[in-house]
Amino acid sequence: MTKKFIILISGLFLGGALSGQEVWAQGESKSIKFSGVVVGGKQAEILPGAHIFIANAGRGTATSNNGYFSMPVLPGDSLVFSYTGYKRQYFVIPRDFREASLSAKIELREDAVTLREVKIYPFRNFDEFKKEFLSMTLPDAREREALARNTDPDYIRKMAIQQGDGINTGFRMSQDQIQNYNTNKGFANTIPFFNPFAWASFIKSVKDGKLKDNSWKELYKDTPTLNTNRDSYIRQQRGN
Structure with a gap:
């Protein structure tokens, strides 16, 4: 009698423990390895x-270079697949x-x-296009105009007249004056x-009428006056 009672009590405790373990296993959310490819x-x-x-x-x-993916999920998770230029695709992991x-294989x-x-x-x-194209100003238009003006022979001649004598010319003139003084000082x-x-x-x-001859003035026609500068001389020549 005593042995049967002990066996019965042991069976009840063991059955209860097994039943509790089974309930705990059923309520646990087990992780699932979800993998695939997106096309x-x-x-x-x-993709x-x-x-x-x-x-x-x-x-x-995100998917790799070959469109493969792998990630852990749980039963009942809802996944959203998206890619630029494609509609969104939804995928639900079954709860059971x-x-x-x-x-x-996810197809978008x-x-x-x-x-x-x-x-x-x-x-x-x-015709409008042709007109606008011909009147278009090139990016280097100002540089081209400056180059043409600076290489013009008349412009170079005028600048040479205005530039005046250099250092060598002034030195030579001073030496000539010293020599003339030494020669005529006696x-x-x-x-x-x-x-x-x-x-x-x-x-x-x-009598020969040389006083009426004004041809010598032509030599100084382009020579700027002493009280002018380079800019005013150029504006004078352009008529501004």
Whole structure:
């Protein structure tokens, strides 16, 4: 009698423990390895970098270069597959799925938007285009104008007249003045006003009409005045 009672009590405790273990196993959410490939379009092209998001878990992943993906999920998870230019695709893990892994091929459909053809014409006709093209200013127009002006022979001649003498010319003139002083320092200065030969030459010039000859002015026509500068001289020549 005593042995039967002990066996009965042991059976009750063991059965209760097994029943509790079975209930705990049924309530546990087992992780599933979900893997597959994502393709899209009519040609089922591989879609690398496609985004996979689990809304209820707030996490996700992306496909590799060959469109493959692998991630842990739970029964009942809802996954969203998205890719630029394709419609979103939803996939739900079955709640009664009890396997350790699950594989699937996810196909996305193209999300094409057809737009009406739009033709853009900047000009109403070819004549307007030709007119605008001929009047177009080139990017280096100012540089071309400056180059043509600076290489013009008349411009170079005018700048040479205005430039004046250089250092070498001034030195040579000073040396000539010193030499003339040393040569004539022992002689008395003569005044042409009292020189009869100078008067004879002057009278002859008057008779020949040389005083009315103004051809010498042509030599100084392009020479700028002493109280002017380069800019004012150029504006004067241009008539500004």
